[in-house]
Amino acid sequence: MSRVLALLGKELADLRQNPAVFLPAVLTGFLSILLPFFIAIIVPQFAGERLSDSSDFEIAVEMYRRQPSMRALDPEGAIQAWIFQQFLVLLVLAPVAGSMSVAAYSVIGEKQARSLEPLLATPLTTFELLAAKVLGSLLPALMLTLACFGVYLGGVALLAQPGVFLALLTPSSLAIVFVLGPLAALAALQLAVCASSRVNDARSAQQIGALIILPIAALLVLQLTGSFLLTIPAIVFIALALAGVNAGLMLVGIALFDRESILTRWR
Amino acid sequence: MLLGARCVLTASHLTRRFGDRVAVGDVSFELAPGQIFALLGPNGAGKTTTLRMLAGLIRPTSGSIHLGGEILTPQNAPRLRSRIGFLTETPGLWDRLSVRRNLLVYARLHGLPAPDRSVDEALDAFDMRDRARDAAAQLSKGLKQRVALARTLLHRPDVILLDEPTAGLDPESAREVRELVLRLRSERRTILVSTHNLDEVERVANRVAILRSRLVAVDTPAALRARLFGARVRVVLAQQAGPLARVLADAGFSDITADGSSLSVGVDDASVAAPRIVRRLVEAGADIQSVAAEEPPLEQVYLRLLEDEVRQEPPTTHGSSRS
Missing domain, CATH: 3.40.50.300 (P-loop containing nucleotide triphosphate hydrolases)
Incomplete structure (x- = not known):
């Protein structure tokens, strides 16, 4: 564990020295949280129409009228709560997508800087190396997610209908941000680090890692169309599946990490 | 070993x-x-x-x-x-x-x-x-x-x-x-x-x-030198070395090369042979400036060993783009 912390400390120190590398993640995170504010608040204000006047949101009104936390809201508030809750998934996704470049570059970057061989010559095991590399991109992504979530809640409290803010603090919303988000991020970044140790181009690793975006995007679409709702049992099921995927990815990552090929074949 | x-x-x-x-x-x-x-x-x-x-x-x-x-x-x-x-x-x-x-x-x-x-x-x-x-x-x-x-x-x-x-x-x-x-x-x-x-x-x-x-x-570097080149004694004289090479040949030394004012003599053991060489040369009227055991540079040893290796090597798949 101490070796993981030692290398993790290096990863974070390196990021602090080069914060620009995380700028895309910050931008993606904060831009993504603007989107629901446009849909739920800014566009209706400019158009001079209420969301509840449109029949497009009837599903949302029906869905949330059934939930106890929504019953106190008027139709406009219920629709806003529905929109803000759906986009929580995007809030989880955006920082991960942004920090993907950090993960994708993690092993290839060491190789290109010729710092991998001295590192491999220490007692560091493959598990320790990969764990530190994944955590080095995961922790900043989680911090960014938390920051985005704080800004998101603050924005909702200030701009949305009264009561919408409280409707976001449901167990399922919090579980999406604090359980599903980190687990999905871990899976995505592990995939990117695994790819980083196999391919010799950071762009390839980034593209492979980005595959994790597909199921999350699908989840967002399913929610928006009302085909699927992230209830607590659904969240628990997905979280367990993601935990299994993460354990599997670590084992696969260790098996795929071929020190000899990296040292002798990469240029 | x-x-x-x-x-x-x-x-x-x-x-x-x-x-x-x-x-x-x-x-x-x-x-x-x-x-x-x-x-x-x-x-x-x-x-x-x-x-x-x-x-x-x-x-x-x-x-x-x-x-x-x-x-x-x-x-x-x-x-x-x-x-x-x-x-x-x-x-x-x-x-x-x-x-x-x-x-x-x-x-x-x-x-x-x-x-x-x-x-x-x-x-x-x-x-x-x-x-x-x-x-x-x-x-x-x-x-x-x-x-x-x-x-x-x-x-x-x-x-x-x-x-x-x-x-x-x-x-x-x-x-x-x-x-x-x-x-x-x-x-x-x-x-x-x-x-x-x-x-x-x-x-x-x-x-x-x-x-x-x-x-x-x-x-050891010394052993490699000895193996390839044997022991040699180099004598630098104040005069031309050619005529004095004959003196050493008469004294029983066989591997002698003269180059300008220096003589290089192949010996079994430099520490034993050097006093004998000096004595014969002085007796023959030579003015000696320096006497030293001759050590070919390691580079010469290295190149010689590699040349010998290349000569002996049958065609194989040895060699690489990166060692």
């Missing part, structure tokens, strides 16, 4: 293939404490591959490595690596991090009990205290190499593997590295240095191995 019990590191019949290509073939040697063992060879001769196998970074296709009596395996490699210090061909520092941070990470990776103190000691030992806060990217090539050496020795390894430690360094930095290597030898550390710098080997190495995928020769 050395006695096994005294050896810190033993390589037995090490072979490493990459596909059909033999990078290292059937290489064996032993290293004792306090010994500086130089690995010489042309580019692609398998020096780096040998060092990587010894450092537990890549596995030999066949053969074995014993470190302190324990056989190196993939299972115990992480543990045994803590007894080895490996200076890689390039410093491989983290450019954005400070010198201190670079060393501190390694001190922690090696699990040193007081990493900060160890780093301070290393900075003092390598005279880098005033550059401790500088980013590694700001250092000159020589200073980067110094930090890399400090990193290699941070955990006080028994066995130190140095891959071309003075490559690209200016003469002053190269001398500092040589002095450090000699200091390490005096601390009874075992050092294996891979280099192209024959002058450096001449100055520091106890034993020399010449590698060209397989071992061409292993011995």
Whole structure:
């Protein structure tokens, strides 16, 4: 564990020295949280129409009228709560997508800087190396997610209908941000680090890692169309599946990490 | 060969293939404490591959490595690596991090009990205290190499593997590295240095191995010279040497070459033959300016051994793009 912390400390120190590398993640995170504010608040204000006047949101009104936390809201508030809750998934996704470049570059970057061989010559095991590399991109992504979530809640409290803010603090919303988000991020970044140790181009690793975006995007679409709702049992099921995927990815990552090929074949 | 019990590191019949290509073939040697063992060879001769196998970074296709009596395996490699210090061909520092941070990470990776103190000691030992806060990217090539050496020795390894430690360094930095290597030898550390710098080997190495995928020769520099060129005595005269060569021939010396005012005489033992040569020349009226045992430079030994090897070698798949 101490070796993981030692290398993790290096990863974070390196990021602090080069914060620009995380700028895309910050931008993606904060831009993504603007989107629901446009849909739920800014566009209706400019158009001079209420969301509840449109029949497009009837599903949302029906869905949330059934939930106890929504019953106190008027139709406009219920629709806003529905929109803000759906986009929580995007809030989880955006920082991960942004920090993907950090993960994708993690092993290839060491190789290109010729710092991998001295590192491999220490007692560091493959598990320790990969764990530190994944955590080095995961922790900043989680911090960014938390920051985005704080800004998101603050924005909702200030701009949305009264009561919408409280409707976001449901167990399922919090579980999406604090359980599903980190687990999905871990899976995505592990995939990117695994790819980083196999391919010799950071762009390839980034593209492979980005595959994790597909199921999350699908989840967002399913929610928006009302085909699927992230209830607590659904969240628990997905979280367990993601935990299994993460354990599997670590084992696969260790098996795929071929020190000899990296040292002798990469240029 | 050395006695096994005294050896810190033993390589037995090490072979490493990459596909059909033999990078290292059937290489064996032993290293004792306090010994500086130089690995010489042309580019692609398998020096780096040998060092990587010894450092537990890549596995030999066949053969074995014993470190302190324990056989190196993939299972115990992480543990045994803590007894080895490996200076890689390039410093491989983290450019954005400070010198201190670079060393501190390694001190922690090696699990040193007081990493900060160890780093301070290393900075003092390598005279880098005033550059401790500088980013590694700001250092000159020589200073980067110094930090890399400090990193290699941070955990006080028994066995130190140095891959071309003075490559690209200016003469002053190269001398500092040589002095450090000699200091390490005096601390009874075992050092294996891979280099192209024959002058450096001449100055520091106890034993020399010449590698060209397989071992061409292993011995002390003096023994290699004697094996190839025999012992010779060189006499520099105040007059032309030609006429005096006859005097030595009459005295029973057979291998004599005269070049201007100097004579080179092949002998069995220079210390026994030199007084006899001097006596005969003085008796013949020669004015002698200097007498010395003739030592061909190691470069000559090295080139001769490689030439002999190439002549004897049947067509094989030896050789590589990268050693």
